[in-house]
Amino acid sequence: MSPTLLPRRRIGSSDLEVSQLSLGSWHTFDRMDFADAVAMVRHALDQGVNLFDVGVYGMPGMPPVFTDVLWGAIMRAVGVPRADYLASVKLWIEGFGAEGFAPQLENAFLRTGLEHADLVILGDLRRDDVRLEDLVGDLAALTEAGLIRAWGVNNWSASNVRALRRIAAEQGVPGPQIAQLKYSLARRSIPDGKPFAELFADGFAMQASDVLEGGILAGRTAPEREIGRDPGGIRDAIVATVPALTRLADKLGTTCAQLAVAFTLTHPANVTTLVGASRLEQVRQNVGALELLRRVGAEELRALAEPFWADRDAVDPEGP
Secondary structure, eight states, X not given: OOOOOSOEEEOTTSSXXXXXXXXXXXXXXXXXXXXXXXXXXXHHHHTTOOEEEEOOOXXXXXXXXXXXXXXXXXXXXXXXXXXXXXXEEEEOGGGOBTTBTHXXXXXXXXXXXXXXXXXXXXXXXXXXXXXXXXXXXXXXHHHHTTSEEEEEEESOOHHHHHHHHHHHHHHTSOOOOEEEEEOSSSOOTTTTSHHHHHHHHTTOEEEEESTTGGGGGGTOSSOOSOOOOOTTSOHHHHHHHHHHHHHHHHHHTSOHHHHHHHHHTTOTTEEEXXXXXXXXXXXXXXXXXXXXXXXXXXXXHHHHHGGGOOOTTTSOTTOO
């Protein structure tokens, strides 16, 4: 394997050092030819990508999804030693019960072939009957058992993150280290707002996700597959900015996708940007975003991005 090309950053106070780009699996590998997926993942590893986000995405009553199972087979086919990469596993609050997260984690391990998760990310907090103290205690037990190394949350409010950190400190156990947040040229109000800025100043980390708005910010204004939720109801406004975004990308000698990924790398608390790819060329484009950032500069990129901030005043910076 070639020397690491992508810089690495530490997740909070954990011992995990992650590449500035991480590769997701949401509705990805079950849309690809297997040999193509193996070649794509091998190339990503060769470029220094060391963090892979994996989740069990099938829902009751919905068609089965096997992207996580395929990811496990891909990693075995690539032949990469387990010590050479980090796996981030999703855990869902909806499935948290009397046995805690253990059944979900065991199922994820069964499907992926993993024996431990380097990072687990708790899904959106959509239940009001779950005690945060129980979540923290359960995750501490999984950490003590060697099944996970660090944990974080997905799209939680800043106040709930602060509550988790306070509870962990009171219990003397590891708290959340990172928030996976929607962050893009269009959706900036929460990660760039004051509530999360205060957390970031205290060493908390961010992973930027949904950075292409399901492909819209890459210029594909009518995505054919399922994409993420639309906080603030701004998706039509985002679509309307694509012609201007395309002109800016042309002026900079880049693509809309590279410009969108490069923007996320300008946030000082963002330790890794989560990207999805179903073609090798997309991985090459994503890695090329770092060169664009070096060429243009973070300050200039942020200034150029201002007209595309679609959720300004549309969502509460505190978060969901």
